[in-house]
Amino acid sequence: MERTYIMVKPDGVERGIVGEIIKRFEQRGFQLTALELIHPSKELLEEHYCDLKTKGFFPSLIEYMSSGPVVGMVWTGKDAVKTGRKMLGETNPLNSAPGTIRGDFCIEVGRNICHGSDAVESAEREIALWFPRGVKTVARSHSIHSLFYE
Numbered sequence: 001m002e003r004t005y006i007m008v009k010p011d012g013v014e015r016g017i018v019g020e021i022i023k024r025f026e027q028r029g030f031q032l033t034a035l036e037l038i039h040p041s042k043e044l045l046e047e048h049y050c051d052l053k054t055k056g057f058f059p060s061l062i063e064y065m066s067s068g069p070v071v072g073m074v075w076t077g078k079d080a081v082k083t084g085r086k087m088l089g090e091t092n093p094l095n096s097a098p099g100t101i102r103g104d105f106c107i108e109v110g111r112n113i114c115h116g117s118d119a120v121e122s123a124e125r126e127i128a129l130w131f132p133r134g135v136k137t138v139a140r141s142h143s144i145h146s147l148f149y150e
């Protein structure tokens, strides 16, 4: 079953949008598999965003992302990576359709409140980076997932 790494960024935590983002993934039918509140180090964030090292906005991105606690989550379910990205919206919130998380809650690309893995391989890399002790997915017999997958 597919997993994705979704993170509420410092501005999302500060603005109290954590519950709203969790609600949307829950009501869509994904399973919350791991969750942590963490004030990340710059080193961890530089590793997380290693593919963006050469970008001009990289220093300000790391500064912003390390400015306060974030909420990192693993969500599991069918097509979790691609569907998670759709639920987030576009990188630039101004291009994000209303109804998406970014389209409903922000306007600045440098304050776009949430992160979502962009591919299955990056999702697994990010989950290993943020949850180094590992994440165990346990089947929940009374959840909607048992209807879909068992």
Ligand code: DAT
Binding pocket: 052, 057, 061, 090, 091, 092, 109, 110, 112, 114, 115, 116, 118
């Ligand atoms: P995404 O978060 O949609 O996967 P990304 O991986 O290309 O987008 O970039 C990571 C984050 O960096 C993005 O959420 C916000 C910031 N960012 C991207 N492009 C930017 C830009 N042109 N100016 C400022 N910040 C930018």
Ligand code: MG
Binding pocket: 116, 118
């Ligand atoms: Mg990205």
